[in-house]
Amino acid sequence: MPVDTRPIILTGDRTTGPLHLGHYAGSLKNRVALQDSHRQFLLLADAQALTDHAHDPAKVRRNVLEVALDYLAVGIDPAKTTICVQSCLPALAELTTLYMNFVTVARLERNPTIKDEIQARGFGRDIPVGFLCYPVAQAADITAFKATVVPVGEDQLPLIEQTNEIARRLNHQIGHDVLPQARALIAPVGRLPGVDGKAKMSKSQGNAIPLSAAPEAIRDAVRRMYTDPNHLRAADPGTVEGNVVFTYLDAFDEDREAVVALKEHYRRGGLGDVAVKRRLDDILQALLAPIRERRAALARDPGHVLRVLRAGTLEARERTQATLDEIRHALGLFTFDR
């Protein structure tokens, strides 16, 4: 068998809820596109979900299956992409506790992503230790797979920096390069706003369109979608910037020329919200119908999904364990065969 020289991708999702259209545009679509040219690993990040959901492990567990269904429904092919459950990979916890000795508390507290998220979650000083340390856990995830490509949003660049810092520190301690440096792959489509115009689409805000949304739910979400509040009559000129319907058309309408023409018409006046929304509804219905159907079919066969997760997790367990063994050996730690 020829050696697989494709770049290794590690990415994944916290299992705190089913995925939605924002995930599709920002990451899922890309993952489907990258699964041939890259050796791709998808992590169902239940352990990371526990860092701020320790009070609700049942929710975290339930959503391992929900997110797995989303992956398979959008076209992630388990024959090409390895899907695995984070908390079932002991090497990740072992690497996390090892790396924790190579990072200072001050360094973690300086991490802008962590700073922002502590504020957003209102943790203050009562931040769980696991949450403060999640950049270390993420470094363990990335390095355990020896990933060199990590798809992220721009706000997550400091996490890649922290990972590479730990890898360099380990390599320096060991005396040669055991761990590769990872580079961020910034998503071509930025974060999709909620249907209400708020910056972030999120299930908890009730402004998201889940991938499993029924036709009426999609239609309803598009109908109440935020547009230009000053565009009262179709004849009036309207604003395209910040108008969610156009943001979504930019993300999902493949006829770019038509979108340009529509925007021009809307700005000029004479194009009503109803007409633009009808176009978007058609596009979203066409996009989501096959996903919804595949998802429903898969949900009727949980045994199949579990077999996929089991096979992926066992493969990932072997790979991450190999990296841990290599690091332990290079550091000269004690080892007994398992």
Add this chain to the structure above:
Amino acid sequence: MPVDTRPIILTGDRTTGPLHLGHYAGSLKNRVALQDSHRQFLLLADAQALTDHAHDPAKVRRNVLEVALDYLAVGIDPAKTTICVQSCLPALAELTTLYMNFVTVARLERNPTIKDEIQARGFGRDIPVGFLCYPVAQAADITAFKATVVPVGEDQLPLIEQTNEIARRLNHQIGHDVLPQARALIAPVGRLPGVDGKAKMSKSQGNAIPLSAAPEAIRDAVRRMYTDPNHLRAADPGTVEGNVVFTYLDAFDEDREAVVALKEHYRRGGLGDVAVKRRLDDILQALLAPIRERRAALARDPGHVLRVLRAGTLEARERTQATLDEIRHALGLFTFDR
């Protein structure tokens, strides 16, 4: 086979150097005494040693064997006590990362033991994350073995408190008691001072008598031992308090009446340092000679020591993994058979 109802002890040592007379008086002697009445586990704490020795893993590894030799030499019987290597027990790292979600950063920073040790090591804000988190790792150690008795010095009581807090938090989350509460067993002999009179005997201070010390090294250490600096002539009255020779006689001379008489004579005047030191030297030579000989014999058979560590570690791995599985199952986390 009857069920073993003996209380479970977990204790151990950081593997940063061979053990010395202070360890013997403060803990090793007790462990030998307790290994029949208790189900005892001894942890060679190499992972914890890395929290402030990440720059020198070779030293940490080397001393796994040195401390194991010390254990066997003083009479720890591997048929009664399980000796195991901490970093070879993956369940401990997994429990550590899980527990980190149930403890806040503020709570760790309030821990008086951690506060003191941060100061003693001069870490300031540059404390390694692993060091800040070692009370969580220690809670993982203790609970993984379901230990109910933990021998500690008085300064370590806050660590037991933190462990019990985490156990209660987990039990509360789970809805029934999976983890027992542990109680501290305060050592009957307090911390032995260094031969120079400093509060702590420590290899790095050069004021310790290692368990493997040669007869001349013992004699030399006793000869330069700190006594009463004002007791210049044998005829003068002397002070017993803070006089290291008498502190050591208190710890090691089994003829309590003779020690009382000696102290009285020394206080009264007429008893020279040389005579008291000769008595202490005799006692220490008699105590350490068989330990040194057993240790040397064991060191000539490293294969035997490795077999002991391997058997103990595999047994401990099974036991700690069972606790982890029980907790994961009770929390309802995803599991695939290994």
